[in-house]
Amino acid sequence: xxxxxxxxxxKVTEKGKDVELxxxxxxxxxxxxxYRQRLGQGLEFLIYFQGNSAPDKSGLPSxxxxxxxxxxxxxxxxxxxxxxxxxxxxxxxSSPRPYQETQYFxxxxxxxxx
Amino acid sequence: xAKTTQPTSMDCAEGRAANLPCNHSTISGNEYVYWYRQIHxxxxxxxxHGLKNNETNEMASLIITEDRKSSTLILPHATLRDTAVYYxxxxxxxxxxxGGKLIFGQGTELSVxx
Numbered sequence: 527x528x529x530x531x532x533x534x535x536x537k538v539t540e541k542g543k544d545v546e547l548x549x550x551x552x553x554x555x556x557x558x559x560x561y562r563q564r565l566g567q568g569l570e571f572l573i574y575f576q577g578n579s580a581p582d583k584s585g586l587p588s589x590x591x592x593x594x595x596x597x598x599x600x601x602x603x604x605x606x607x608x609x610x611x612x613x614x615x616x617x618x619x620s621s622p623r624p625y626q627e628t629q630y631f632x633x634x635x636x637x638x639x640x
Numbered sequence: 641x642a643k644t645t646q647p648t649s650m651d652c653a654e655g656r657a658a659n660l661p662c663n664h665s666t667i668s669g670n671e672y673v674y675w676y677r678q679i680h681x682x683x684x685x686x687x688x689h690g691l692k693n694n695e696t697n698e699m700a701s702l703i704i705t706e707d708r709k710s711s712t713l714i715l716p717h718a719t720l721r722d723t724a725v726y727y728x729x730x731x732x733x734x735x736x737x738x739g740g741k742l743i744f745g746q747g748t749e750l751s752v753x754x
Contacts, residue, residue, distance in 0.1 A: 530683070559741060568727065568744035569684065582741065617683050629742065633684025 528552065530632035532618050537607055538638045547603040547635045549618030558601050559619045559629060560593055570618060575601060608639045644728045649749040652722075658715040660748050662728030665709045670732050672740070673704060676714045677724040684727065685745075687713065718752045725749050 532548045537543050551558050560572040571585040575595040586592070590608075595601040605612055615636050619629040645663040652658040660719040664673065688695055688702045690711075695702045701714040715722055748754040 536708040561742075561744075569742070570747050571743065572739055585741070619683070628686040629684075631685070633681075633683055 530618055530620055530630055532616075532632040532635050534635060535633065536636045536638075538640065542607055542612060544604065544606045544609055545637065547605075547616050547637070549601045549603070549632060550601070550629055551620030552600070553619070554598075555620035555622050555630070556598050557621045558595055559621075560601070560603050561617045561619065562587075563615045563617060563634070571617075572603070576590075605637075607608055608637075610633070610639050613637055613639045644730055644745050646726075646728050646745065646748045649751070650754055651751050652715075652718045654720060654752055654754050655717055658718040658750060658752070659727050660713040660715075660721065660728075660750065661710065662713070663704045664728070664730045667708050667730050668732070671730050672678065672732070673702065673708075673711050674729040674731065675700070675702065676727045676729065676742070676744075677722075678727070678747070679721075679724040687726075709719045718750075720752050720754065723750060 530552055533548045537545055540559045556577050562572055563569045570581040573586055573593045574582040577598060590606045593601060593603045603616060616636040617631055617634045619631045621629045641664060644671055672689050672691050675687040676684040677687055678684045688697055688700050690702045690704055691710055702711060704711045725747040728745050729742055
């Protein structure tokens with residue numbers, strides 16, 4: 527079946543502009559996660575959604591970062607007033623249940639802020 | 641979640657077993673050991689996980705020491721396609737309220753050579 531998809535695959539933007547990244551989880555997966563991976567680094571957790579519960583935003587690095595999720599489907603990660611240090615690969619993952627061991631990752635969106 | 645220590649890089653000859661070590665000396669009794677890998681330019685992929693017993697699946701085997709302070713991921717017959725960064729992650733068993741965020745370290749860069 528279809529895996530996690532993300533769009534765009536690549537995004538180049540100018541410093542100060544807003545960007546919106548999209549994640550389509552696997553159908554039926556209730557849990558959705560956003561991570562960030564800077565060049566040569568491991569993944570950093572950003573935010574977690576589970577059904578209608580309040581999201582876990584503990585990993586968001588600043589108030590310029592926000593995310594939404596519509597029910598148990600699409601999620602968007604928005605970065606306002608982008609900075610050069612926001613350049614990274616943004617990865618989305620989903621899992622069937624919040625206590626499911628396996629997270630299924632998308633291919634990521636490569637963001638470059640000039 | 642407990643911290644893990646892995647070698648930065650390892651080489652393995654194609655067709656031979658790849659043994660990737662991980663130290664997690666501060667692991668707690670309710671924490672599992674998970675392994676993910678990330679092939680270049682792709683999202684991470686789940687490999688295997690365990691609590692205290694050795695585990696095996698179609699991808700790999702996981703050997704956890706009796707004191708649970710370290711573990712080894714074994715790829716029995718490494719191929720060139722196994723070249724990737726391998727992440728050892730220690731975390732509590734997920735519960736509905738805890739969610740499922742993964743905390744990634746730097747991982748081990750495994751190079752399988754012909």
